[in-house]
Amino acid sequence: xxxxxxxxxxxxxxxxxxxxxxxxxxxxxxxxxxxxxxxxxxxxxxxxxxxxxxxxxxxxxxxxxxxxxxxxxxxxxxxxxxxxxxxxxxxxxxxxxxxxxxxxxxxxxxxxxxxxxxxxxxxxxxxxxxxxxxxxxxxxxxxxxxxxxxxxxxxxxxxxxxxxxxxxxxxxxxxxxxxxxxxxxxxxxxxxxxxxxxxxxxxxxxxxxxxxxxxxxxxxxxxxxxxxxxxxxxxxxxxxxxxxxxxxxxxxxxxxxxxxxxxxxxxxxxxxxxxxxxxxxxxxxxxxxxxxxxxxxxxxxxxxxxxxxxxxxxxxxxxxxxxxxxxxxxxxxxxxxxxxxxxxxxxxxxxxxxxxxxxxxxxxxxxxxxxxxxxxxxxxxxxxxxxxxxxxxxxxxxxxxxxxxxxxxxxxxxxxxxxxxxxxxxxxxxxxxxxxxxxxxxxxxxxxxxxxxxxxxxxxxxxxxxxxxxxxxxxxxxxxxxxxxxxxxxxxxxxxxxxxxxxxxxxxxxxxxxxxxxxxxxxxxxxxxxxxxxxxxxxxxxxxxxxxxxxxxxxxxxxxxxxxxxxxxxxxxxxxxxxxxxxxxxxxxxxxxxxxxxxxxxxxxxxxxxxxxxxxxxxxxxxxxxxxxxxxxxxxxxxxxxxxxxxxxxxxxxxxxxxxxxxxxxxxxxxxxxxxxxxxxxxx
Amino acid sequence: xxxxxxxxxxxxxxxxxxxxxxxxxxxxxxxxxxxxxxxxxxxxxxxxxxxxxxxxxxxxxxxxxxxxxxxxxxxx
Numbered sequence: 001x002x003x004x005x006x007x008x009x010x011x012x013x014x015x016x017x018x019x020x021x022x023x024x025x026x027x028x029x030x031x032x033x034x035x036x037x038x039x040x041x042x043x044x045x046x047x048x049x050x051x052x053x054x055x056x057x058x059x060x061x062x063x064x065x066x067x068x069x070x071x072x073x074x075x076x077x078x079x080x081x082x083x084x085x086x087x088x089x090x091x092x093x094x095x096x097x098x099x100x101x102x103x104x105x106x107x108x109x110x111x112x113x114x115x116x117x118x119x120x121x122x123x124x125x126x127x128x129x130x131x132x133x134x135x136x137x138x139x140x141x142x143x144x145x146x147x148x149x150x151x152x153x154x155x156x157x158x159x160x161x162x163x164x165x166x167x168x169x170x171x172x173x174x175x176x177x178x179x180x181x182x183x184x185x186x187x188x189x190x191x192x193x194x195x196x197x198x199x200x201x202x203x204x205x206x207x208x209x210x211x212x213x214x215x216x217x218x219x220x221x222x223x224x225x226x227x228x229x230x231x232x233x234x235x236x237x238x239x240x241x242x243x244x245x246x247x248x249x250x251x252x253x254x255x256x257x258x259x260x261x262x263x264x265x266x267x268x269x270x271x272x273x274x275x276x277x278x279x280x281x282x283x284x285x286x287x288x289x290x291x292x293x294x295x296x297x298x299x300x301x302x303x304x305x306x307x308x309x310x311x312x313x314x315x316x317x318x319x320x321x322x323x324x325x326x327x328x329x330x331x332x333x334x335x336x337x338x339x340x341x342x343x344x345x346x347x348x349x350x351x352x353x354x355x356x357x358x359x360x361x362x363x364x365x366x367x368x369x370x371x372x373x374x375x376x377x378x379x380x381x382x383x384x385x386x387x388x389x390x391x392x393x394x395x396x397x398x399x400x401x402x403x404x405x406x407x408x409x410x411x412x413x414x415x416x417x418x419x420x421x422x423x424x425x426x427x428x429x430x431x432x433x434x435x436x437x438x439x440x441x442x443x444x445x446x447x448x449x450x451x452x453x454x455x456x457x458x459x460x461x462x463x464x465x466x467x468x469x470x471x472x473x474x475x476x477x478x479x480x481x482x483x484x485x486x487x488x489x490x491x492x493x494x495x496x497x498x499x500x501x502x503x504x505x506x507x508x509x510x511x512x513x514x515x516x517x518x519x520x521x522x523x524x525x526x527x528x529x530x531x532x533x534x535x536x537x538x539x540x541x542x543x544x545x546x547x548x549x550x551x552x553x554x555x556x557x558x559x560x561x562x563x564x565x566x567x568x569x570x571x572x573x574x575x576x577x578x579x580x581x582x583x584x585x586x587x588x589x590x591x592x593x594x595x596x597x598x599x600x601x602x603x604x605x606x607x608x609x610x611x612x613x614x615x616x617x618x619x620x621x622x623x624x625x626x627x628x629x630x631x632x633x634x635x636x637x638x639x640x641x642x643x644x645x646x647x648x649x650x651x652x653x654x655x656x657x658x659x660x661x662x663x664x665x666x667x668x669x670x671x672x673x674x675x676x677x678x679x680x681x682x683x684x
Numbered sequence: 685x686x687x688x689x690x691x692x693x694x695x696x697x698x699x700x701x702x703x704x705x706x707x708x709x710x711x712x713x714x715x716x717x718x719x720x721x722x723x724x725x726x727x728x729x730x731x732x733x734x735x736x737x738x739x740x741x742x743x744x745x746x747x748x749x750x751x752x753x754x755x756x757x758x759x760x
Contacts, residue, residue, distance in 0.1 A: 062713040094740035097715050250703075257712045264715070265739075279737070286726050286735070286742075295729035389744050393730035396746065402733070501707035501749045503714060506726075506735055506742040 005051045007160065008078060010105055011089035012098050013060035014507050016117045019147040020089055020156070021057040041077060050161045056083065062097070064104045065257070066212040068426060078108050080220050082196065085111040085160060092122035092129050092144070093508055095272055099264035102138065103172060107201045110169075112140045113159055119144045121510065125281075127274040134271045139168035148513065171200075174259050177245040178252070181207060181238035188234040193221060206235055207242065208253055282508050289386045299387055303476065306374045308469035311451055314366035315465070321365065325358035344549075351601075352545025353538050356594040360537040361530070364590055367448045368526045375412060376521040380512035384409050388504055398484055399491035399499050401430040404437075408483065411441035413525060415641055416648040418443075423652070427500035433487050435649055436662050439641040440483045442476065444529055445589035450475055450633050452593065456616040457629035479637050486669070494661075532644075533590035540584065540591045544598050558599055572674035573631030573681075575623065582635065587643045592636070627681055631674050638670035688734060688750035690724040697721055699756040707749050715739040721759060 011017040025044025042057040058077050059070035066072040078086060086109045090098035095116065106112050116129055135142040143159050145152035173179065182203050189206075190199040197220070205213050217225060225231070242252065289298055329350060336346045378384065384406055392402030403425050411418030418438040425431040442450060451472060459467040491497065547558040555563075558580070565583075566576030577599040585592035597615065600622045619628075640663050641649065650659040690696055698720045701708055716722070716738050725742060726735035733744040745753075 065709070065713070067709050067713070096739045097741050100713075100715060254712070254717075258717050261712075261715050261717055279740075282742070283725055290726055290728060290735070292727075292729045389726075389733065389735065390729050392728060392744070392746070393732050396732070402744075499746075499748070501710065502733070502744075502746050503707070503710050503749075504733070504744040505714075506744060508742075 003051050004054065005085065005160070005163075006054045006056065006081075006083045008081075008083040008086045009055055009057045009089060010074060010078065010086055010101065011060055011115075011117075012062055012091065012101055014505070015060070015089050015091040015098065016147040017060055017089045018057065020115070020117065020145065020153070021055060023148055023150075023153045024053075024156075025055055041073065046157065048157050048161055051163075053157075053160065056081075061101065063101060063257075064108065065253075066210065070423075072212055075108070076216055078105060079197065079201075080216055083109070085113060085163075087113045087115050087156070087160075089115045089117050092116045092118050093125055093127055093278075095129060096264055096268040099267055100260060103170075103260050103263055106138070106140065106170065107172065107204070108198055110198070111163075113156075114138060114140055114142045115156055116142060116144045117147055120146045121508070125274070125278045125508075127272065127278050130271040130273070134267070137170065137267045137270065139170045148516065170263075172259060172263055175255060177242060177247060178207075178255065181241050184238045184241065185231075185234050188231050192225065192228060192231060197221070203238075204256060207238060208256070209249055279508070285509055286386070286506065289383065290389055295390045299390060300473065300477075302378060302383070304469055304473045306371065306378070307472045307476075308466055309374060310367050310371045311455070311468045311472070312465035313370050314451075315455075317366040317369075318362055321362035322358070325354075325362055329354060329358070347549070348542065348545055352598070353541040355598065355601075356537045356541030356544070356591065357534060359594040359597065360533050360590050363452060363593065364445075364448050364533060365526070365530055367451060368444055368529060369522055371444065371447075372413065372521040372525045373518045376517045376525070377512045377514070379409075380510060380517055382507045382509045385504060385506050389506060392502070392504070394484060395487070396499050396502075398433075398488040399430075399497060400433045400487050401425045401427065401499065401502060402504060403502075404430070404434040404483075404487070407434045407438060408441045408480070411438045411443060412447075413444055414529060415439050415441070415443045415645040419645060419648045419652055427497075429491075429495050429497045430500060432653065432658060433490055433495055435652060436490060436658070436665060437483045437486050439645060439662070439666050440479045440486065440638065442479060442637055443589065443642075445533065445642065446636050447472065449589070449593050449636055452612060452615075453629050453633055456612050456619065457624070457626055475633060475637060482638065482669070486665070533588050536588040537591045537594065540587070541594065541598070544584065544595050548599060562599065571678070572635060572671060573627055573678040574635060574674070575628075577622070578628075578632060578635075582639055585642075586640070589636070589642050627678065631677060634673050634677060635670050638666055638673050640667045640670075685755050686751050687722065687736070687745065687753040687755050688747045690722070690734075690736075690755065692724050692727060695721060695723040695759040696755040697757045697759065699754040702752040702754075707752065711753070714741065714743055716743075716753070722755070 009017055009021055021042065021044060024046050041059070044055045044057070046053045046055060056077065058074045061068070061071045061074045064071060064075040064078065066075050077083070086105055088098075088102045088105050090102065102112070102114055114134065116131060116134070119129070122129060129144065131142050131144050141159050141162075143156050145156060174182070182200060185203040185206065186199050189203050193199060193202070202217075214226070247255070288294060332354065333346065333350050336350070387409065388402045388405040391405040395402045395404050406424065407418050407421045410421040415438050418441065419435050422431050422434040422438070425434055451468060454468050454471045455464065458471055544558070547561070548556050550557050552560065562576035562580050564576065565579045569575045569577075569579040572579070578596055581592045581595035581599065584595050597618065600618050646659060646663060649662045650656070653659060653662075687696075687698075698716060698718055700718060701711055701716065711717075720738065723737040724734055725737045728734070728744070733746045734750070735742050735744045
């Protein structure tokens with residue numbers, strides 16, 4: 001029976017912490033080259049020959065001063081959960097700032113291991129880290145790693161297995177008056193805490209009067225701890241001493257941080273060797289990607305390119321899949337007839353469940369399987385923060401935060417993910433702006449639908465896929481423009497305020513690990529999203545088939561509902577069926593199209609293949625025109641968030657009021673936009 | 685002079701950081717304190733924010749926030 005060891009994984013944001021965590025535990029935390037991907041503590045396990053490890057991936061932070069919720073989570077874990085060891089993951093290409101966190105962690109925890117990650121990238125930039133010297137200076141174990149490499153992981157585990165107790169632990173020396181004050185307080189604290197919390201660190205925090213800590217201390221050390229006369233009088237004495245030396249509370253915090261920063265600076269200067277051209281490639285790329293002339297065109301180009309590749313490559317596998325499903329349908333149908341299944345069961349399963357499923361898979365899977373890896377490549381390379389950099393000014397003029405651009409990018413994958421991602425925005429008001437408008441970026445559930453409609457109704461001829469991509473790009477740009485307008489509108493009405501201060505890190509560019517990206521994005525994202533869509537599509541298919549086949553007064557329930565909604569749908573340039581499909585598509589946008597198709601099919605048109613041409617015929621037969629197509633695209637772009645997004649918004653805002661706003665706002669917007677479009681169109 | 689007046693390629697030392705709208709704390713987190721060397725390495729296409737090299741990391745700061753960061757001694 002081996003011992004259980006809990007190891008916390010700490011580190012600055014975007015240093016490859018999640019990559020190491022995944023490699024260690026075989027888990028699939030999503031990684032990306034920007035600050036703030038990990039927002040909760042994730043837990044994973046690893047069994048070495050000596051120990052059973054429990055790894056806890058705590059949020060990436062720059063410091064443990066508890067200025068933000070993530071920092072508080074990280075600090076509280078390190079301080080009060082008493083992990084057996086803490087691995088602080090550092091970026092070898094900018095070690096100095098990472099050491100800041102190392103030193104702060106060392107102040108709290110006894111068993112720290114420094115993992116200098118991204119050694120390969122440092123080497124490529126001609127930066128060398130003297131690991132032995134670093135180990136000597138810090139007095140803790142230091143391991144150099146290359147995130148995803150097996151060898152790195154093993155050497156990290158090896159170091160953990162050795163479980164050395166550090167003797168020459170670096171102790172930070174503060175300016176004289178502070179040290180004297182600590183000398184007064186520290187022994188008293190030590191006396192009353194039974195060694196389960198670092199007395200020096202706690203003394204510092206008490207002198208700083210850190211309010212975020214008060215509750216934690218009370219629950220951890222007992223309510224009476226801060227009331228203890230012994231401690232109270234020592235604290236008072238220490239504070240008086242600081243006051244007589246003219247040190248205020250603010251000075252104190254600054255002085256503590258300054259001391260740590262300077263210590264990090266002096267350690268770095270003795271362990272790092274770099275050439276003056278170390279970061280020159282990054283600067284060169286930045287001068288292109290953020291250039292005044294090319295910055296914006298390149299952004300559009302990348303996005304357009306991704307769409308173009310997606311659309312032109314997706315056609316073929318889509319066709320293939322749909323042929324396969326048609327074949328399968330015939331076989332299944334024959335099989336069921338052979339087994340003597342009653343006709344209602346046959347229709348219900350084949351025409352209801354199977355058809356819906358096969359649509360979702362054949363139309364959704366190929367674009368997703370192409371789009372996700374491409375987008376992940378862009379994400380991994382470090383380009384996305386540059387978008388936030390380029391777009392900051394427009395966001396600022398909407399009184400919002402430039403990081404909203406990043407959350408919008410996440411929205412392309414899934415709006416629920418985008419909404420969660422809004423946590424990277426510190427100001428509460430700006431975060432709400434980003435959450436409420438995230439839905440205006442079409443997610444992966446929606447844009448295959450939009451692509452399908454564009455290809456069916458708006459693009460013909462030789463350059464179809466290029467044209468489709470451009471049109472999709474136009475739709476996205478429309479969504480982005482709407483985001484700005486809505487953000488501005490909100491910021492001058494219900495969410496008034498001035499933009500808060502803003503620091504955005506532009507991480508070094510990294511060469512994406514292409515095979516890994518492809519495998520990860522297909523297995524983790526594509527199949528995940530598809531799985532969710534399929535699990536909604538099957539019951540939805542059944543439900544809609546039942547609605548289409550239960551007759552009341554000579555017409556099916558579906559027809560009743562559709563004709564009830566029809567007048568309103570017509571106002572929007574849609575029809576009752578489309579509107580009903582959007583309403584029933586609330587659980588997942590992916591099923592909107594299959595519902596429309598099934599409802600139309602039920603009316604007696606077209607019975608076989610689900611290819612786009614056959615589909616177009618079906619839609620035209622049901623009264624679709626180009627205007628209908630455009631209206632559907634507009635409605636799809638602007639309408640209410642899906643159920644998953646709504647739940648996520650509720651969770652993130654913690655408020656029913658804002659959740660209601662997040663649903664009502666796009667609903668009203670979509671209705672207005674479609675009505676105006678159809679009104680204007682009728683004028684011509 | 686404040687930090688935003690720095691042009692691309694210019695380096696300077698930080699003179700003083702005034703507390704304003706809580707940015708000081710964030711600047712402390714990234715290691716921007718008195719006497720830190722800072723280099724301007726980029727400007728957003730629309731002129732604001734600018735990107736600065738601070739302790740080997742590139743951080744974008746807005747004009748409004750930079751007005752609280754005074755600089756001295758251009759470093760060649």
